[in-house]
Amino acid sequence: MSTIPSPRTTSAAGPGEVPGSSEADPTDNGARGPGRPGWLLLIVLLGQFMAILDSFVVNVATATIRTELRASGSGLQLVVAGYTISYAVLLITGARLGARHGHRRVFLAGLALFTLASLLCGLADGTGVLIAFRFVQGAGAAVMLPQVLSLIQRTYDGPARARALGLFSAVIASGAAIGMIVGGLLVDADLFGWSWRPVFLVNVPIGLLLLLLGVRLMPRDEPRAGERARGLDLPGLVLLAAAVMCFTVSMVLGEEQGWPLWTWLSFALCAVLAAAFAGYEARLARRGGAPLIAPVVLRAPGVPRAVARLGLTMAMNAGVLLSLSLHLQSGLGFGPLRTGLTFLPTAVAFGAVGLNWRRLPERWHAALPTAGLLLAAVSFAGTGLVLRGGGDGGLWLYAVLLGGGGGLGLAFSPTLGRTLAGVRPEHAADASGLLTTTSQLGLLTGVAVYGAGYLAEAGGGTAVSSAHGVWVTSLALAGTAVAAVGTVLPRRRR
Structure with a gap:
């Protein structure tokens, strides 16, 4: 969103x-055939x-x-x-x-x-x-x-x-x-x-x-001749897919199986594959090929920090959705419809911020991600507090979820828009692809990391044990939000 x-x-x-x-191309009207x-x-x-x-x-x-x-x-x-x-x-x-x-x-x-x-x-x-x-x-x-x-x-x-x-x-x-x-x-x-x-x-x-x-x-429509010449970078795709799978499967299965040796070997292999992917992409770019992720985009001003921030933001988004969905249904006995309606404030706030942040004074735009991450941290901690005793949180739960959605929206949308606006036009498509892919990888990382954390702490699945799992997960989410502020603060100039 x-x-x-x-x-x-x-x-x-x-x-x-x-x-x-x-x-x-802003000057190109594109295909205007019959239809x-x-x-x-x-x-x-x-x-x-x-x-x-x-x-x-x-x-x-x-x-x-x-x-x-x-x-x-x-x-x-x-x-x-x-x-x-x-x-x-x-x-x-x-x-x-x-x-x-x-x-x-x-x-x-x-x-x-x-x-x-x-x-x-x-x-x-x-x-x-x-x-x-x-x-x-x-x-x-x-x-x-x-x-x-x-x-x-x-x-x-x-x-x-x-x-x-x-x-x-x-x-x-x-x-x-x-x-x-x-x-x-x-x-x-x-x-x-x-x-x-x-x-x-x-x-x-x-x-x-x-x-x-x-x-x-x-x-x-017909493809353009210039675009047809671009390769698909199948070796890069295989290396990236293998690295992602090694990380995700190990993270998801490791906690349940007691972190056996194969999970740690898989994490090590993930690091090797990620390094191999980065090296291959760099060599492909030097040879004039079309890498999956162009190295020049990774070096563009602001892009590395935006990658980290967007990945962390979407990881938090996925973590709170999965852990609370399980708690509301398994711990508190909510039906699926009531669970879905509970998340409505989060989704609406995220979407509303995404559609309207540009209406705020431009001098505020640079500070919006910091404000959003701090608001999200407070909201996550508040979610854990209102649910900690095993109750449903009442109206306070909707209030903190509204704040969480708004905070994540402020961290995500201005970061995305401002980063892409600062990328050179010839690199816009690659930057767009990189940031979008980062967002999706953040989502699956959040499911793996925070989902495993909640399941480990929720214990037997009673309302009290599930509430404890939410409390621990909420504190982890709040800590991640505070840590992510470091991706916003300007670096010192020498």
């Missing part, structure tokens, strides 16, 4: 705001909304999935994180596929894969099968979503483009809030006695309808 700047700039954020602007641009906008935004919703809708179904599939804590974390892992790793490659083979064609291919994976998730009869198809779902989203912004910028210009981008922003901002509520409604309704399965199966009729409409009504 985040704001989109004016049509003259490039931005990326959250699960749906992706690096498709490599071909978004129905109104239908195109409806189709791509509904596809985007469906994919964004699916990254959040599963949070309120976790307790039910855990019970019915007898999922372990680590299995449950992989159900949540699997989607984000494949999405984060394949995102930039998905954007390049669209540039090489046509955004319409690749969007429809990604939509078809996402729809098929949703069906298979809904039919899964075990945790392992569900995890596998969640990975496939994330791959479909990674292929589909980078095309949305590109199609908008190539189809519209002038005031029409501004309106289209405004709707794009609204979908980003509302996806999390609606996802939590829709998930709660579907699980509570227990349609046809299918329990949690409709949170995935609901995508199937919508996806099939969008595919039929897309084939008939979306204007055909």
